[in-house]
Amino acid sequence: MLHQADDNELVSLFKQHKDREKAFTTIVKRYQEKIYWQIRRMVIRHEDADDVMQHVFIKAWNGLDNFREDAKLYTWLYRIAVNETLTYLEQQKKRSSISLEDVGEQLENKLTSEKGFDEKQAMWKLQKAIQQLPEKQRVVFNLRYFEEMPYEQMSEVLDTSVGALKASYHHAVKKIEDYILNH
Secondary structure, three states: OHHHOOHHHHHHHHHOOOOHHHHHHHHHHHHHHHHHHHHHHHHOOHHHHHHHHHHHHHHHHHHHHHOOOOOOHHHHHHHHHHHHHHHHHHHHHHHHOOOHHHHHHHHHHHHHOOOOOOOOOHHHHHHHHHHOOOHHHHHHHHHHHHOOOOHHHHHHHHOOOHHHHHHHHHHHHHHHHHHHHHO
């Protein structure tokens, strides 16, 4: 059963072109939900997250033959997801030719228009606070807070030193606390 195979076995099957589609489908099923939510926390809207996720898995399909197995598959997929999300956000900025502050405001507007939004609920308030963060701090906060990703793994995903990641997380937490206390 392919769904019981570990990541290395699935990558091997994919590279051998033996059950290639089945191996990839198993990889997608294994990681799509975690990757979706990582993307969704950055772009807010389901439709946008879906678009970015499609790009992530297209890139994964195209790059899996060259995947070096010195990294974990999960880490590699997350790196693609983070890069695709940041690219998407950058394109949104360029397309609408607005400033960084306006992008935060635009994301907040998307959040407040989401079905079920209630400003008084703690989770919505947290999400609004997260949208105020600069992109890199938002990525670091999401990976650490929601995914509980260790700094060492985050360092591989984001290609940043552990010290810089800890500092980013600390600054993000401080900004979120300030936002929640003052709004």
